[in-house]
Amino acid sequence: MSRDLRAEFAHNHATNRSSGFSPFEVVYSLLPRGPLDLTTVPDCKRMHGRAVEFVDSLRDTHKQAHDQLEFSAQKYKSRADSKRRELIFEPGEMVWVLLTKDRMPLHEYNKLGSRNIGPVEVLERINNNAYCLRLPPHIKTADVFNVKYLSKFHGDNTVPDSG
Numbered sequence: 001m002s003r004d005l006r007a008e009f010a011h012n013h014a015t016n017r018s019s020g021f022s023p024f025e026v027v028y029s030l031l032p033r034g035p036l037d038l039t040t041v042p043d044c045k046r047m048h049g050r051a052v053e054f055v056d057s058l059r060d061t062h063k064q065a066h067d068q069l070e071f072s073a074q075k076y077k078s079r080a081d082s083k084r085r086e087l088i089f090e091p092g093e094m095v096w097v098l099l100t101k102d103r104m105p106l107h108e109y110n111k112l113g114s115r116n117i118g119p120v121e122v123l124e125r126i127n128n129n130a131y132c133l134r135l136p137p138h139i140k141t142a143d144v145f146n147v148k149y150l151s152k153f154h155g156d157n158t159v160p161d162s163g
Contacts, residue, residue: 006061009034087147089131094119094153097133103141119153 013034025031088094089095096118119137122131129147
């Protein structure tokens with residue numbers, strides 16, 4: 001049995017996180033026996049040598065796949081965590097705001113122009129990820145922003161790097 005067929009069987013046999021059922025259960029309303037069900041035979045001496053090799057090979061493949069998935073999950077997590085910023089602002093603090101294209105006033109949007117506005121005052125912390133701000137009157141957009149669009153105002157009027 002090729003690795004592709006084994007991988008397809010394993011995929012169709014695995015329970016989906018969202019639905020709680022495997023594709024086999026959804027389509028056929030039953031979970032077919034898999035090759036690992038051979039391991040429950042009590043007398044291994046009665047098993048054919050190739051069957052034992054197949055089960056051992058399948059176990060090794062499953063262990064390698066499991067180890068690789070754990071390694072990949074750690075890699076994805078570290079990559080995602082490297083882009084996270086832990087910024088906490090208190091009401092009354094001043095911040096710079098990066099406006100996205102859809103939040104810029106039409107007459108002011110310039111592809112090469114600065115998109116930072118501010119300093120603006122933090123009115124309320126909705127949670128650690130969202131803040132309500134006092135925007136200038138000419139900015140006609142919602143006043144709630146994700147923390148990724150905010151940067152600390154340090155007291156001078158230089159515009160921070162937009163990036």
